[in-house]
Amino acid sequence: MKIFTIVLLFIAFNISAKEENGVVVKILPDSLVLNSSCKAMADLVAQDFSILYACKDSLQRMYFYNFRLNNIDLVADFKESSTDVVVNESQFKSYTLYELTAKNSENKLIKFVSYCTKELCLDLVSDNEYDKTIQDSITSQLRG
Numbered sequence: 001m002k003i004f005t006i007v008l009l010f011i012a013f014n015i016s017a018k019e020e021n022g023v024v025v026k027i028l029p030d031s032l033v034l035n036s037s038c039k040a041m042a043d044l045v046a047q048d049f050s051i052l053y054a055c056k057d058s059l060q061r062m063y064f065y066n067f068r069l070n071n072i073d074l075v076a077d078f079k080e081s082s083t084d085v086v087v088n089e090s091q092f093k094s095y096t097l098y099e100l101t102a103k104n105s106e107n108k109l110i111k112f113v114s115y116c117t118k119e120l121c122l123d124l125v126s127d128n129e130y131d132k133t134i135q136d137s138i139t140s141q142l143r144g
Helices: 002-016 074-081 132-141
Strands: 023-025 032-034 039-042 050-056 062-069 083-092 095-103 109-116 120-126
Touching: 032 132, 109 132, 120 132
Parallel strands: none
Antiparallel strands: 023 032, 039 050, 050 062, 062 120, 083 095, 095 109, 109 120
16 A cells, blocks of 8 residues: 555656756645756655655766655764764754755765755755755745
């Protein structure tokens, strides 16, 4: 039943996401226009529901938008599996904004930004640096 529900939600999100100078995603209370390079993916065997968009910035570096239920503490997960974790938490309109930097076990820098409502989160993740305009674009589109 869980897989069926995830498939239905994935189909619904893809139907609502249409090309319009990018991909329009209506998952959060606000609609977001993502870069047209973004491709939606779903992990049907994951324990937690999420829709992942894999994208490339202007320098062809990969970054990811992860839309997920707000039912796990990713900050705690990062602190458990990383070293040198720095967390900045702030309020941005109706969203709680978490900005994390950490080093993984291979001493690589991980940059992580999460916009959360009570029910949903949008995580912006990259193993490398991504263009700052990507985060600025999200911030400028959130009205809630």
